[in-house]
Amino acid sequence: MAKGMKACTWIMRLFQLFFAIILVGVLSYMIHQFHRYGLPVPRELIVPEVFSVLAIVVTGFSILSVFFLSYTLQLVAALFDLTMFAGYLASAILLRHNYRIWISPLRTILSYPPGPLGPPHHIARNTGLVRLLVGLTVIQTVLFLNTTILSLFIAKDTEKKKELEEKRGHATA
Template sequence: MVSGAAKIATWIIRLLQFFFAVILMGITSYMVDQYRDGGFRVLREVSLPLAASVIALILTMLSMAAIFFLNHTLQLVAAFLDFVVFVLYLASAILLRHNYHGDRRRNPLWWSLMDVRRAQLEGDHPDLMSGLVKLLVAGVIIQLFLFFATTVLGILAATRSDSNRTRRSRGTVV
């Protein structure tokens, strides 16, 4: 069986994944709303992190509830699902790669959002839009690391529970 400390660490990481998924859903939903209200096409740089965050939110809610009760097979399934979400966030990070600049004028997503706001004849709010783009990029990178961690922890937990199960079955035979 996996140690209690590892389960608690995994649960804390799951809680962080949940919080960051909610934050990213809020940011990307706001951006999607801005694009749609302005009659613009929603960029992939915004829609993919939104989809990844929705999936992450559902996965983390289920995983937080079941972390102490998963058997070997379900731990492998959870690790695989973590890997899928990790790949989604990796693709999001790749799509956002041109927006990693500290200077907002070098971030294409910021320029796009500013164009949308100008087309809607709303106030520009360049600092707000810049902060949202930076928060989106940071949140995606953080989720990337968190889901990598739970993928590795899930695989380790599954292999440990499998080796413990094998040892117990050998012990009962002897």
Template sequence: MAGGMLKSCTWLIRLMQLIFAIILVGAISYMIDQYRHYGWNVPKDLIVPEVFSVLAIIISGLSMISIFFLGYSLQLVAALLDVAMFAGYLASSILLRDNYFRRSWMNPLWNELVWMRATNQDSRHERRNTGLVKLLVAFVVIQVVLFFTTTILSILVARKMEKEKRLDERKRGEHVNV
């Protein structure tokens, strides 16, 4: 019973990871498109979270499908992939550290997005860019927490599965000896 509850909780968190990763890919892709449209170099502040968000879609999607079917060893592989994703999103949050200000004009990413549009006499989209930068920063931090959580849960699921496997082997051994 506890194993099923643990797996269900892990599945729900993985679903949230998948949803947030999809939203991040869309928001970051729009920002990257803006940089390319106006001929500016795309900062690594956007490239790194974009790469890890695409990887998160793949890893979370596969892990969601297989959480109920993976064995002990593959659960540990899933935990290892979660550690890698955690590290990637942690690096992304460090790269975005200058964009955590409450006031939009203090965030360098917001300033670049507004400035490049203004220099081309386009609408500055200040509110849209405020929302995008805040969404990017918030979801990257949330992904750090979620991937750390699924790392722990994957290890717990693997340990639970190993204990159940040993218990089943003991029961089968007792039935054979009787």
């Protein structure tokens, strides 16, 4: 059962890594668009960007912790997962006004920028990018919650195996 949990956690962590990389790209593009239009960058882009960059680093560490690290470092990975879960949950809450795409403030600002930039442009691209941003943020929230729980189970299982080995070692001595 432990090997199945480890494999499941490892696969989830790979998805977390891939989705975090995609989110960094999408959010960087959106932030660039806001700078291009001379508009202040909203919090609903800054917070997920920060947590997506952190997720790349944390997930890299956590991928190693699944198979190679000790009980204590697996607990540290679970703590990092819990922190990332909280960050993505905050990001999902900040993006709550963008769940219905046709009244999405991000889509509206990116597609119809104020000022002398001419007619609206990139409406379809911006609509898709806002949908991708919202969807991946919610998915990352769920993935980090699941890996937090699985990491705790794996750490507990690792500790049990260590205790059994110690008992066997004392019994043979």
